[in-house]
Amino acid sequence: MEAQAEARRAQDERQGGGRNLDSILRIPVLMQVVLGSATMPVSNLMKLGRGAIVPLDHRVGEPVDVVVNGRVIARGEVVVVEDDNSRFGVSLTEIVGPSAADPNG
Template structure:
């Protein structure tokens, strides 16, 4: 048989150890701190204010430096996308959506993008 528990650590009214309560409280405090770091509760507002760089990519081109050096005013660089194909919406270097280029109604001198597809993360993509 095991020896009786040390009565000096027991709470007189309930029979529970004060050390056990302290351990549970410490775990709860640690979990609360972890939740704040993950953006729950009051920290969410500060995360939502973080600026990100959003770009709309019409297309790209690859060429040798020698051809790049020959470019001048009025030169046309053909891109890999065709007219009417969706453009990529990139946030901080990652494609998050695709869409169509449109003229902004309020200001006919500006372009915008109408989202047609939201790109989900793939299983092979790292989470970092």
Template sequence: MRTMMSDGESKPNTPNAPANGSHEPSIDTILRIPVNMQVVLGSATMPVANLMKLGRGQVVALDHRVGEPVDIVVNGRIIARGEVVVVDDDSSRFGVSLTEIVGPAGSER
């Protein structure tokens, strides 16, 4: 949808545009955007037939070994690697200790 201006030009309607005319969101707004973070212990590939046979108590072997770093993924992109730890103040919960930050295109920091 477009709005006609007094000089005959038209501009697009932006329903949530700030009143001060600025179209740039503030950094605070951006920093409050939630992201999904996952810690990936590993993965496995199997035919659907094998998947259908899985039952309670069966173990699926993953492609990562014990002691190998786990991938820390944010919105589908690996951003870091780390070690699985037990949370100090709640021994019933796991956490992850960052050991490596992965930069753009897989570079390490």
């Protein structure tokens, strides 16, 4: 009898864990695709106006960073979405491991 009770408890814990996992999997995260960045003094920033072009540190054709909640998780290429030519997408070319994505481990 005790073995059956233990098995039942273990099954209940697994099922409860499944519900917890399901809840976690539904948490929204912010995904951003970073085309590049630029550093400039505030004085130059204040001079920017409509039509100004800010050169970025990435070149055309270089992979872009895919960032989720502030961490680089992948790299990819910018593409035009097939079903909607007015939208950009990203084709993932590399999944970044934890050590490469976060220098702190």
